[in-house]
Amino acid sequence: xxxxxxxxxxxxxxxxxxxxxxxxxxxxxxxxxxxxxxxxxxxxxxxxxxxxxxxxxxxxxxxxxxxxxxxxxxxxxxxxxxxxxxxxxxxxxxxxxxxxxxxxxxxxxxxxxxxxxxxxxxxxxxxxxxxxxxxxxxxxxxxxxxxxxxxxxxxxxxxxxxxxxxxxxxxxxxxxxxxxxxxxxxxxxxxxxxxxxxxxxxxxxxxxxxxxxxxxxxxxxxxxxxxxxxxxxxxxxxxxxxxxxxxxxxxxxxxxxxxxxxxxxxxxxxxxxxxxxxxxxxxxxxxxxxxxxxxxxxxxxxxxxxxxxxxxxxxxxxxxxxxxxxxxxxxxxxxxxxxxxxxxxxxxxxxxxxxxxxxxxxxxxxxxxxxxxxxxxxxxxxxxxxxxxxxxxxxxxxxxxxxxxxxxxxxxxxxxxxxxxxxxxxxxxxxxxxxxxxxxxxxxxxxxxxxxxxxxxxxxxxxxx
Amino acid sequence: xxxxxxxxxxxxxxxxxxxxxxxxxxxxxxxxxxxxxxxxxxxxxxxxxxxxxxxxxxxxxxxxxxxxxxxxxxxxxxxxxxxxxxxxxxxxxxxxxxxxxxxxxxxxxxxxxxxxxxxxxxxxxxxxxxxxxxxxxxxxxxxxxxxxxxxxxxxxxxxxxxxxxxxxxxxxxxxxxxxxxxxxxxxxxxxxxxxxxxx
Numbered sequence: 001x002x003x004x005x006x007x008x009x010x011x012x013x014x015x016x017x018x019x020x021x022x023x024x025x026x027x028x029x030x031x032x033x034x035x036x037x038x039x040x041x042x043x044x045x046x047x048x049x050x051x052x053x054x055x056x057x058x059x060x061x062x063x064x065x066x067x068x069x070x071x072x073x074x075x076x077x078x079x080x081x082x083x084x085x086x087x088x089x090x091x092x093x094x095x096x097x098x099x100x101x102x103x104x105x106x107x108x109x110x111x112x113x114x115x116x117x118x119x120x121x122x123x124x125x126x127x128x129x130x131x132x133x134x135x136x137x138x139x140x141x142x143x144x145x146x147x148x149x150x151x152x153x154x155x156x157x158x159x160x161x162x163x164x165x166x167x168x169x170x171x172x173x174x175x176x177x178x179x180x181x182x183x184x185x186x187x188x189x190x191x192x193x194x195x196x197x198x199x200x201x202x203x204x205x206x207x208x209x210x211x212x213x214x215x216x217x218x219x220x221x222x223x224x225x226x227x228x229x230x231x232x233x234x235x236x237x238x239x240x241x242x243x244x245x246x247x248x249x250x251x252x253x254x255x256x257x258x259x260x261x262x263x264x265x266x267x268x269x270x271x272x273x274x275x276x277x278x279x280x281x282x283x284x285x286x287x288x289x290x291x292x293x294x295x296x297x298x299x300x301x302x303x304x305x306x307x308x309x310x311x312x313x314x315x316x317x318x319x320x321x322x323x324x325x326x327x328x329x330x331x332x333x334x335x336x337x338x339x340x341x342x343x344x345x346x347x348x349x350x351x352x353x354x355x356x357x358x359x360x361x362x363x364x365x366x367x368x369x370x371x372x373x374x375x376x377x378x379x380x381x382x383x384x385x386x387x388x389x390x391x392x393x394x395x396x397x398x399x400x401x402x403x404x405x406x407x408x409x410x411x412x413x414x415x416x417x418x419x420x421x422x423x424x425x426x427x428x429x430x431x432x433x434x435x436x437x438x439x440x441x442x443x444x445x446x447x448x449x450x451x452x453x454x455x456x457x458x459x460x461x462x463x464x465x
Numbered sequence: 466x467x468x469x470x471x472x473x474x475x476x477x478x479x480x481x482x483x484x485x486x487x488x489x490x491x492x493x494x495x496x497x498x499x500x501x502x503x504x505x506x507x508x509x510x511x512x513x514x515x516x517x518x519x520x521x522x523x524x525x526x527x528x529x530x531x532x533x534x535x536x537x538x539x540x541x542x543x544x545x546x547x548x549x550x551x552x553x554x555x556x557x558x559x560x561x562x563x564x565x566x567x568x569x570x571x572x573x574x575x576x577x578x579x580x581x582x583x584x585x586x587x588x589x590x591x592x593x594x595x596x597x598x599x600x601x602x603x604x605x606x607x608x609x610x611x612x613x614x615x616x617x618x619x620x621x622x623x624x625x626x627x628x629x630x631x632x633x634x635x636x637x638x639x640x641x642x643x644x645x646x647x648x649x650x651x652x653x654x655x656x657x658x659x660x661x662x663x664x
Contacts, residue, residue, distance in 0.1 A: 015648045016641050021623050024641060026648050028656055036542065038498035047635070052645075055660040064496060078496040085498045096659050104664055115664070117657045129541040129565060145543035145569030147634070155638045157645055161621065193483055194535040194561055227538065229564045247663040250655040258655040293483050293538070314482050314534065321481075411540075413492040430539060432487040434510050 002268025036127030040150035067403035106379020116246020120235035135232035136216035172281035180215035181446035185287035196228025207281035291322035306330035349427035350378030361451035368457030373400035468631035474528030485539035503548035537566025
């Protein structure tokens with residue numbers, strides 16, 4: 001019997017394996033940021049342990065950094081201490097770091113791919129659940145907790161129980177205005193926030209193959225929102241072309257050897273997945289979430305659902321609570337919902353193609369007077385690229401704010417937050433209660449829907465303009 | 466890590482599904498660089514409501530959290546586990562845990578026990594009726610018992626052994642470090658390195 005892609009990568013990284021024990025897996029790349037690493041470095045210091053492979057480790061500052069006045073010391077003393085702690089730890093343990101002000105600083109999942117250190121067939125971990133993003137390259141990439149961060153720092157391995165595999169076939173052609181974000185929101189709505197628990201997802205099918213690398217990253221990024229620790233896509237010519245000109249891409253004979261190996265990284269035709277589902281890409285519409293978990297989503301043309309029509313008692317209760325929190329009334333057309341803030345950014349949709357797509361919609365137009373539009377590039381490099389294309393001008397001329405790189409309002413750890421009851425259309429990944437600021441209300445959308453919403457002031461797609 | 470063999474305590478019913486780690490501890494509390502003091506942030510948004518179950522005097526001092534399905538979804542923050550532990554919880558019972566949260570709990574010594582939703586419902590009813598009900602969670606016999614009722618649960622042998630011995634994973638892996646070195650010697654030359662830094 002053949003193997004799935006995830007099983008192949010897993011097998012290639014087993015350091016040791018024994019009955020009734022987790023496999024010990026080698027980790028090819030460890031990404032670090034300021035929030036989930038300080039306690040891990042403390043643990044190393046207490047035990048007198050070094051970082052085993054500083055040359056397979058890289059740090060960036062993203063979660064807790066300001067997006068304004070980055071040339072000045074961080075104003076919040078607690079945030080400043082956390083960022084300073086990362087800098088001191090990297091210095092002490094010999095870890096490469098891209099700090100605020102550095103052209104490679106940015107969201108850890110944007111930085112890895114742009115440096116070319118994210119490559120097919122690797123195992124990649126980070127103390128951040130959106131590490132699944134790197135699965136777009138055909139890597140087995142997943143989020144870990146701080147205990148595991150310390151474990152990887154000390155040993156470059158992790159003991160892990162082998163996950164099951166699920167194929168998600170997305171066949172057909174997306175309609176104009178429908179994007180990779182809509183694909184993944186539709187998948188999560190279909191399988192639920194717990195549907196992927198215990199699985200590695202493999203996204204397959206013609207609609208996935210047709211996506212750019214950045215579109216694939218958006219899909220894999222939100223695997224965790226379906227409960228799966230990792231999601232991946234088999235590497236192909238699109239992948240190889242993307243990696244080829246990046247700073248850390250293999251060179252010369254090593255490039256040839258790498259590509260030869262990468263071409264084997266596909267699920268065998270006779271491989272059996274533990275579960276398989278199919279999505280019809282032709283039928284997909286721009287998607288938006290109405291509730292407080294990412295599985296509570298519907299096509300933009302739909303109405304706010306009526307909890308009374310939900311048969312499952314648990315889901316009905318959750319929907320009632322969500323509508324109360326979101327301040328929505330059942331039956332209201334989603335397109336009539338007014339928003340206050342539009343957030344364009346995050347590891348889900350903060351890359352150059354996302355900014356280009358939104359700028360295309362906004363070009364030469366003005367956002368609605370009541371709207372605050374926050375544009376936060378995923379990395380300093382994305383920001384520079386956007387400026388070289390004049391996209392910053394488009395956002396500013398439309399009435400938006402052009403910020404520096406970081407996680408920003410995706411998780412509201414820095415000053416970029418929603419106020420209580422403030423409503424946002426956000427290109428990020430989580431609409432949890434209070435995620436973007438205490439009491440804030442989040443609707444997850446694609447960059448196209450975000451831009452159209454900024455112009456009209458109500459949830460909209462470019463087709464509504 | 467402290468050994469976990471058996472724990473007896475009172476329990477709190479948390480009748481909510483899909484409790485994500487942003488609810489367990491919001492991001493604004495994640496700025497600390499220590500593992501302690503996170504109890505203030507535990508369920509902080511919900512705790513501003515006097516009717517929230519953690520604010521009810523009859524459940525004060527409880528050490529077992531009986532949660533709804535899909536507990537611990539979302540962010541990988543281990544701070545969620547620390548916040549529960551800092552507050553005084555030793556065990557969480559649920560019919561479904563998010564993968565990363567469960568992994569983090571098992572590393573940090575917070576026991577997460579999987580029970581069928583009917584059993585969770587039964588325990589909810591028992592502790593709502595009598596909040597003083599003492600519940601014993603016994604890792605040795607893999608069972609939860611209270612007021613004459615007994616339910617067994619499954620946990621993989623390796624995790625159970627590690628928790629009962631209070632062993633930390635790093636120490637165990639370091640015993641196999643020669644195998645790690647042998648693996649490294651065979652790694653493909655084309656695998657990327659972060660040093661020297663190329664840009």
